[in-house]
Structures are given as C-alpha cells and as structure tokens.
Amino acid sequence: MTFSWKRVNAIFQKDLKDFSRNLAVSVVVFLPLILALFNGRAGENTITGHFMTINIAFTLIATYVQCCLIAEEKEKNTLRGLMLSPANTLEILAGKSLLSFVLTIIVIFFSAYLSGYNPPNIWMISMAIILSSIFYIGLGTLLGLVAKSVMDSSVIVLPVIGIFSIGSFVLLLVDKYPILKIAEYLPNVQLIELAEKIEVGAEFSEVLSNLGIISIWVIAVILLTIVVYRKRMVD
Amino acid sequence: MALKFIDAEKHINDTIIFPSFSLDVLPNEVAAICTSVNVREQLIDILLGTKLLSNGNIQNLSEKRLAFFFLNDGLYERLSVNELLKFYQQLYQSDESTENIIRIVQLDLKKNKKIKDLTYSEKKRAQLACILLQNSEVYIMEEPDQNLDVESKRIFISVLNQLRLTKKTVLILTSHLESAVTVADKTYRLDEKGLHIVQTEEVQQNVSDVEIEKEDKGIQPIRFEKIPTKVNEKIVLFNPPEIDFIESTDGQSFIHIKGENFPCSFTLNELEERLLPFGFFRCHRSYIVNLQKVREVITWTRNSFSLVLEDEKTSVPLSKTKMADLKGILGLK
CATH class of the missing domain: 3.40.50.300 (P-loop containing nucleotide triphosphate hydrolases)
Known part of the structure; x- marks a missing residue:
C-alpha cells in the first residue's frame, strides 16, 4: 500500500483541533517555557541547566502528550475506526506522532531562546534534538498503547519523567555507587554529554558515538512500538 | 457486491x-x-x-x-x-x-x-x-x-x-x-x-389455519378467559386486558406484560381466536397486540409500519396487509 501524506495530514489536523480544545493536556506545553523563562532570568547559564528544561520538554510534550493522544483514541474506541480505515499502520503512527513532534520542536526552540542557550554549532545540536524527540515520541506511543485510559497514561508516564528529566543528576552519585554507570547510556545523559562536547568546539566525528547510542535507543523503541501495535490490533 | x-x-x-x-x-x-x-x-x-x-x-x-x-x-x-x-x-x-x-x-x-x-x-x-x-x-x-x-x-x-x-x-x-x-x-x-x-409474508398462514381447525375438534365446554403461562413450573394466569402484546419466536409464543415476558403453550393462532373478543389484533405474522394499549401508529415508509404502545418505549411491527385491516377496525377509510 502506498504512503499517503493526505491521510497523515488528515490525522494531524484532526489531532491539532482536538488537542487545542483539550485543556487538561495542552496546558503542559507551557510548563517548560515557564521554567526556561525563570532559568534565563535567574542567570543560570550552564549546559546542565539548559538541558534540564529541554529534557523536561521532551518528557512532558513528546512522551506525555503523545501517550495521552494514543490512550484517548483507545479509551474512546476511535482507534478501531482508524485501523479499519484505508490508512495503514505507518500512516496512523506517523499522523499521530506528527503533532507531538511539531509541538516538541517549537517548544524546545522557544525554551532555548528564553533560557538564553546559544550553542556554537546549531546544526549538530538540532540533529541530536530531532533524533531524541523521535525516541521520546516512540516511548510515548508505546506507553499509550499499554495504558488503558488517559488517567492510566498520566500515572504510567511519571517514572519516565523521573528517569529522563531528572535522571542526569544520578551521575553525581556514580563515584559512590559504580553500578549507576549504566545511567551514562541513557539518551538524556548522552544528549547532555554531546552538548558539552559541542560547547567546547567538538567536530562531528567526536560526537558520533553519542549520536550512535541515541540512534540505538530510537531503533529499539520503534521496533518495540510496532510489535506492541500489531499485537493490540489483533485484540 | x-x-x-x-x-x-x-x-x-x-x-x-x-x-x-x-x-x-x-x-x-x-x-x-x-x-x-x-x-x-x-x-x-x-x-x-x-x-x-x-x-x-x-x-x-x-x-x-x-x-x-x-x-x-x-x-x-x-x-x-x-x-x-x-x-x-x-x-x-x-x-x-x-x-x-x-x-x-x-x-x-x-x-x-x-x-x-x-x-x-x-x-x-x-x-x-x-x-x-x-x-x-x-x-x-x-x-x-x-x-x-x-x-x-x-x-x-x-x-x-x-x-x-x-x-x-x-x-x-x-x-x-x-x-x-x-x-x-x-x-x-x-x-x-x-x-x-x-417469515414476514402471510403466504403460509392459510395452510396453518386449516390445520389448526382440524385439530380443534374437541372444543372446551367451559369458555375460560384467562391466559395461562408458565413461570418456573408454576402456572400463572393473566387477564387479557393486562397483556401488552404477544410475540412468537420459533413456534413458541411469549406474552409480554409490562416489559416482562412469559412463555405460553398456545400457538398464536389459538391465542388470536381466544383474544379477538378482548380487542386484540394480529398485526403481524408473529405478533398479536392489545389494541387498547396502542398509543401511536408510525409510518416509516409507504409499506413499513410500527405500533407504539402506551409506555412509549415498546413498539410492535405492523405488516402492510394488516394495516388495511387495522384501518377498518379503527373505522378509518
């Protein structure tokens, strides 16, 4: 079956209208922005500070919003209608992810602007951010498919917010508990590491390992999502 | 297709x-x-x-x-x-x-x-x-x-x-x-x-009518007006005016009273004969309705009708051929 942008666009526009009228979920969009504003005004100007807001934006918008969008389709019994339509799996997932992707990028752009983050190599940072947002959206889709309702999804997403937004502080404890070294491979920690390297003027080849690790996370989460989606389709 | x-x-x-x-x-x-x-x-x-x-x-x-x-x-x-x-x-x-x-x-x-x-x-x-x-x-x-x-x-x-x-x-x-x-x-x-x-058409009705008339040789000497139904081995008798309508499924007739139904051992044809004097009407091959309880006749299309009963929730189908009979009973032309 051919991939049709018209159908993806139809789902995107429907979600946009639906989302803008759903205040309970759409209000989280402003949270990273407010945080960024405080950070910027307080003169906090470290990479960790900037990426704290960016990681919160990832978990809240890419993961939480995506999770709610998918869970709501399931709860209201509309996902079945979508699955029965001519749209195929890829189109449905792409259409459902497009809104959270666009929102994430916009919010990160503005929060970077508000907190005064100005990376020397903007292209490499944007690439890393786009790659990470795909990972977080994939994670959100996965959780949305597992959650039974919107209520469920806001609970399920809590540990994710915990691990991926504040998780970077775990590194401070690595000297004490060597087991926590695993945390270095988390995509958020990798993103911060990458940003720090770029800040001191690293070349593309130097950050390749960080991008590689994030890509592995992306591929893993996409595969898992497709497996779970197929399984849910049969139920 | x-x-x-x-x-x-x-x-x-x-x-x-x-x-x-x-x-x-x-x-x-x-x-x-x-x-x-x-x-x-x-x-x-x-x-x-x-x-x-x-x-x-x-x-x-x-x-x-x-x-x-x-x-x-x-x-x-x-x-x-x-x-x-x-x-x-x-x-x-x-x-x-x-x-x-x-x-x-x-x-x-x-x-x-x-x-x-x-x-x-x-x-x-x-x-x-x-x-x-x-x-x-x-x-x-x-x-x-x-x-x-x-x-x-x-x-x-x-x-x-x-x-x-x-x-x-x-x-x-x-x-x-x-x-x-x-x-x-x-x-x-x-x-x-x-x-x-x-069956929604009335084709076979005449045939079965004849058969039942043959069976009905031994007429009961006492005319008994209540309608017996069976509820868990008990026999319950109902007064005809209580009945809303009677439905037949798979040859078994069910008497509907205030939203509940009770199986009855008589066939629809027998019931129709018994209940005719009480203002009941065979509105469909598988339905007899108590005309006293009918509130409204709804015309869906030129040849599909329903009767809505007094509770305004239940409706009973009315077949095309019976519509003419009903008009006759109601005195409409």
Missing part, C-alpha cells in the same frame, strides 16, 4: 456458537440476522478478521471494503460535526460531499456543534454520516436503531432505502426481532440450532 456466507460455522472448545449456515446477502437488499449478543459479537469479530471461522468461509471479506456501524463506536467528541466529517472525508479520500451527507442525516442545524454536545440519537446520526462517507459496498450494522428516538429512526430507515437504491449490501445484526422486522427485507434468526428465515 454480494456478501456470501458459505457453510460458516463457529465453535469454541465444545460449545457451538453457531452451526453451519449459508447465507447470501445481495446488493440492494437489507438483511437482518437476529441473534444473541454473544453470537453477534463473534460474528462481528469474524467479519473484522480478528477471529476465524471454525469451518466454511465468507466471500468478499476484504476488510477495507466493509463499512462497520458499531454499537459502541467512539467519535472525536471535541470536533464539530462538520470537522468530523471533513476528517473522515480526507481519511477515506472520499468524493462524497460532506454537505450532502449532513443533509441526509439531517444534522444541518447542528453541524457546527461539538459532538459531545449532541444527544445520543444525534451522535448515532453523526456516526451514520461517517460510514456513508466511506462509500463502501457492504455495510455491517450492529444494533443500528437501539435507543434511537423516533425521528432518528425514521432518518435511519430512509438512509437504508437510499442504500438499497444505490445497490449496496446491508447486513444488520441485532437481538431485537422487532427492529429487524421493521427495517430489513429479509430477517433471519441465528441460534445454536442454525439459521432460520423469519
């Missing part, structure tokens, strides 16, 4: 859900299968392709060509009717105009209202509009007229007529015989004994 069931049967472990049956639903025909909730759900899962038949097959079962009208289908509640239809139009890349379809389901006045502000019947009409947009060949409908208000029911029946004209195949799955008989051209009953057609 016809929908064909060929020797379809389903059993789970040792329980027979439905035995082997064959059924052709032709284009420009509305068929209804009247069955229990369990069988209905199994049939829908099979039509959806999520469950398989134990034996036999269904022809023309390519999922994307079937349009489903589910009982519990969700609509995007925060969109307006217009936006919802635009979305489905784009999704299905349909060339039907949304304006036209909104007019068919008569939601013109509500088209800018959000779905969540509509009543249940209006939501069902919006759902109907969505499946009309799909412009599919075969429509599968689950309990389409359950809990609908009278106006929406009428719109639904006129939509069915339109589907007939455009040579679509419609299969209705319901557990209410009354609604099946009212809307469908052919009604079937599917249970663990198999698929039986529910």
